[in-house]
Amino acid sequence: DTGVSQNPRHKITKRGQNVTFRCDPISEHNRLYWYRQTLGQGPEFLTYFQNEAQLEKSRLLSDRFSAERPKGSFSTLEIQRTEQGDSAMYLCASSYFGGTQYFGPGTRLLVL
Amino acid sequence: GQQVMQIPQYQHVQEGEDFTTYCNSSTTLSNIQWYKQRPGGHPVFLIQLVKSGEVKKQKRLTFQFGEAKKNSSLHITATQTTDVGTYFCAGTLKTSYDKVIFGPGTSLSVIP
Numbered sequence: 001d002t003g004v005s006q007n008p009r010h011k012i013t014k015r016g017q018n019v020t021f022r023c024d025p026i027s028e029h030n031r032l033y034w035y036r037q038t039l040g041q042g043p044e045f046l047t048y049f050q051n052e053a054q055l056e057k058s059r060l061l062s063d064r065f066s067a068e069r070p071k072g073s074f075s076t077l078e079i080q081r082t083e084q085g086d087s088a089m090y091l092c093a094s095s096y097f098g099g100t101q102y103f104g105p106g107t108r109l110l111v112l
Numbered sequence: 113g114q115q116v117m118q119i120p121q122y123q124h125v126q127e128g129e130d131f132t133t134y135c136n137s138s139t140t141l142s143n144i145q146w147y148k149q150r151p152g153g154h155p156v157f158l159i160q161l162v163k164s165g166e167v168k169k170q171k172r173l174t175f176q177f178g179e180a181k182k183n184s185s186l187h188i189t190a191t192q193t194t195d196v197g198t199y200f201c202a203g204t205l206k207t208s209y210d211k212v213i214f215g216p217g218t219s220l221s222v223i224p
């Protein structure tokens with residue numbers, strides 16, 4: 001495996017349901033980032049980890065969003081009580097410290 | 113808050129014409145990165161500029177970082193249909209955690 005992988009690639013859910021996404025970074029990378037991208041916009045920073053420590057969270061990340069990286073490898077992003085406004089592409093990226101960020105293919109979420 | 117802006121938002125060119133997108137930051141950047149996102153795809157890293165006034169070339173693409181490290185440009189010479197996509201600049205802020213902020217992107221269409 002030479003790239004960042006994300007699962008699932010697509011998720012359709014009903015409003016009010018909880019969803020969880022997974023990101024597997026490039027194995028040597030110690031930093032992992034989550035972004036949200038809506039149509040016609042650039043990726044918006046949500047949060048990032050260095051190893052297992054969550055170092056920064058955007059104000060965009062409401063209390064319904066939580067992210068974990070328990071062993072410093074893969075990460076999960078959970079959205080509780082989804083709302084239609086949560087519909088977006090959720091991108092994960094990884095890097096070695098502050099180096100180049102490599103993006104995964106994203107998880108496209110649609111909340112009905 | 114810190115912002116990274118890009119102009120134009122959209123650009124339609126005839127194949128063979130040149131194309132330029134401009135990126136401006138409200139604050140001084142540690143470095144700037146450029147990404148390309150094809151329709152339906154995820155951002156793919158193109159290049160990173162670090163030094164004030166730096167100019168780098170990749171075949172028909174020329175990247176420039178301003179002297180004040182607050183602006184950057186990407187110029188494509190003699191566009192081809194394979195250049196179609198959205199070009200994002202992403203600035204790294206001088207914080208303890210290397211925060212990266214993406215611009216909104218410039219969407220390039222190339223008419224054959």
